[in-house]
Amino acid sequence: MARVLGIDLGTTNSCVAVVDSDTPLVDPVDNGRYTLPSVVAVAEDGRHLIGRLAKRQAVINAENTVFAAKRLIGRAFDDPQTQAALRTLPYRCEAGENGAVRIVIRDRRYAVQESMALLLRELKDAAGSYFNEEISKAVVTVPAYFNDKQRQAVKDAARIAGLDLLRIINEPTAAALAYGVLQAGDERRVAVFDLGGGTFDISVLQIFDGTVEVIATAGDAFLGGRDFDDRILESLISRLEREHGISLQSDRNAIQRLREASESTKIELSDRNTVEVALPFLSARRDGTPIHLQTTLKRDSYESMVADLIERTMQMFSETIEGAKLTFAEIDEAILVGGMTRTPRVHQQVAQMWGRPPSSGVHPDLVVAVGAAIQGSMLMGDTANYVLLDVTPHNLGIMTLGGMAETVIPKDTTIPTELRKTFTTVRDNQEQVKIVVFQGDSRRIAGNELLGEFVLSDLRPAPRGTVRIEVSFAISADGLVTVAARDVETGREQTIQVTGSHSLEEDEIRRMIAEHQEDLVATIDDAIDSVISA
Numbered sequence: 001m002a003r004v005l006g007i008d009l010g011t012t013n014s015c016v017a018v019v020d021s022d023t024p025l026v027d028p029v030d031n032g033r034y035t036l037p038s039v040v041a042v043a044e045d046g047r048h049l050i051g052r053l054a055k056r057q058a059v060i061n062a063e064n065t066v067f068a069a070k071r072l073i074g075r076a077f078d079d080p081q082t083q084a085a086l087r088t089l090p091y092r093c094e095a096g097e098n099g100a101v102r103i104v105i106r107d108r109r110y111a112v113q114e115s116m117a118l119l120l121r122e123l124k125d126a127a128g129s130y131f132n133e134e135i136s137k138a139v140v141t142v143p144a145y146f147n148d149k150q151r152q153a154v155k156d157a158a159r160i161a162g163l164d165l166l167r168i169i170n171e172p173t174a175a176a177l178a179y180g181v182l183q184a185g186d187e188r189r190v191a192v193f194d195l196g197g198g199t200f201d202i203s204v205l206q207i208f209d210g211t212v213e214v215i216a217t218a219g220d221a222f223l224g225g226r227d228f229d230d231r232i233l234e235s236l237i238s239r240l241e242r243e244h245g246i247s248l249q250s251d252r253n254a255i256q257r258l259r260e261a262s263e264s265t266k267i268e269l270s271d272r273n274t275v276e277v278a279l280p281f282l283s284a285r286r287d288g289t290p291i292h293l294q295t296t297l298k299r300d301s302y303e304s305m306v307a308d309l310i311e312r313t314m315q316m317f318s319e320t321i322e323g324a325k326l327t328f329a330e331i332d333e334a335i336l337v338g339g340m341t342r343t344p345r346v347h348q349q350v351a352q353m354w355g356r357p358p359s360s361g362v363h364p365d366l367v368v369a370v371g372a373a374i375q376g377s378m379l380m381g382d383t384a385n386y387v388l389l390d391v392t393p394h395n396l397g398i399m400t401l402g403g404m405a406e407t408v409i410p411k412d413t414t415i416p417t418e419l420r421k422t423f424t425t426v427r428d429n430q431e432q433v434k435i436v437v438f439q440g441d442s443r444r445i446a447g448n449e450l451l452g453e454f455v456l457s458d459l460r461p462a463p464r465g466t467v468r469i470e471v472s473f474a475i476s477a478d479g480l481v482t483v484a485a486r487d488v489e490t491g492r493e494q495t496i497q498v499t500g501s502h503s504l505e506e507d508e509i510r511r512m513i514a515e516h517q518e519d520l521v522a523t524i525d526d527a528i529d530s531v532i533s534a
């Protein structure tokens with residue numbers, strides 16, 4: 001029986017699971033832990049540090065440490081979302097060829113896909129040594145809201161890592177799958193509430209007769225644990241600045257230490273009512289006097305700092321239920337996914353909204369990888385088969401006259417799918433049409449993500465409105481898009497696999513595969529050395 005890796009490639013933490021003799025198993029990675037921080041760093045001598053080692057040295061090597069790269073994957077450098085993300089990240093990025101984001105570390109440029117590939121390979125190697133056998137087939141999960149460009153970029157990353165990617169599936173779908181298999185039987189509707197480190201996803205799924213169908217998805221790619229950390233961070237910074245009359249903004253190491261302390265304080269507040277925050281020698285005044293931080297944070301003041309963030313998740317939760325024309329009473333199960341759902345207040349609010357306690361029977365940090373592994377096993381025909389139906393998260397279509405967005409495949413359509421629509425010319429004797437493909441929910445093209453464009457030429461000279469052009473869109477099970485335009489009369493056709501303007505070129509991918517095969521990943525001992533000597 002061929003084993004398949006189920007990989008949760010998270011913004012903050014990644015995880016790998018494998019179905020072994022019908023039982024989903026989460027593989028230990030990173031010194032026996034079950035999750036790998038999604039952090040990659042480059043040490044002084046050029047070696048890569050990955051996971052906890054990379055996270056631990058982030059304080060002293062901030063600008064050479066890449067975390068939350070998933071926020072950048074498949075996005076253009078000048079995308080406002082990229083710029084918003086970069087304001088919070090200490091490493092340097094620039095625009096590469098085609099306007100793609102390049103991460104600059106120690107004078108070397110990394111594609112975002114490449115940094116993700118290093119994580120994927122680490123997970124692959126960990127599973128390989130656990131099972132004492134190289135496993136390269138994989139199912140990788142992405143947030144439900146990932147568009148085509150982002151999915152393509154994940155595909156590139158998997159190739160660079162030497163994985164044979166069988167399927168990309170949505171994280172909430174994977175989570176439901178983990179529960180669905182455990183509780184097969186009657187028809188049930190499930191809400192998946194996933195609050196991770198960088199993203200929030202809410203999905204409503206219908207599990208019926210061996211089928212898992214996503215009937216609604218929504219979310220916010222910029223709402224997660226980090227925003228909660230930021231609230232604590234801001235309060236600590238303003239407190240220090242007020243007390244000591246200094247500005248900490250340019251002291252990167254102090255900010256990084258404060259950020260780590262903010263996160264661990266937040267995590268501890270899940271179990272305790274009061275947490276002490278102590279950071280000796282955090283910074284110094286102008287005259288050299290050291291500044292120490294010594295304070296306490298109570299759970300209720302933390303809860304009021306983040307009340308609006310939690311409120312936003314609840315708002316989206318109820319809007320999604322309404323959008324699916326359901327009531328909370330019709331939801332049979334609410335599943336909590338993501339480390340942040342261990343926050344008591346989040347748990348309570350979900351319980352209050354739904355009217356019952358949510359289930360978290362499979363560990364919220366591991367459930368997505370488990371679901372991916374189950375999907376992998378199904379694809380190999382090893383597990384009782386569930387047909388997995390997913391829906392497309394955004395409208396897909398083309399630009400029409402006046403910059404309007406005309407939808408061909410509406411959001412929430414079950415995939416894989418293929419749909420057609422017929423268009424016509426707008427001018428007399430028009431010789432060609434430009435097909436501009438978008439993904440998004442705005443009525444105007446400018447408000448959407450452009451996926452690509454191509455030209456269908458040599459149209460028959462004719463009065464406007466008489467030449468018929470059939471545009472067909474196909475979405476594969478991975479959510480990847482192919483668009484074709486056909487002159488109905490002549491049968492002339494143009495097709496593109498929408499790869500997005502900043503996916504990697506074939507020769508770039510080959511170069512990266514070759515380079516990273518040689519690449520030395522530091523061993524544990526080496527890495528500890530390099531932390532001390534830096």
Ligand code: ADP
Nearest residue numbers: 010011012013196197198225270338339340342
């Ligand atoms: P992602 O899907 O983004 O990789 P995870 O599901 O691993 O994220 O969740 C990571 C987030 O969960 C981080 O912000 C982390 O601080 C937070 N987290 C982890 N454990 C806890 C806890 N016990 N209480 C509150 N937050 C937690």
Ligand code: MG
Nearest residue numbers: 010196338368
């Ligand atoms: Mg996650």
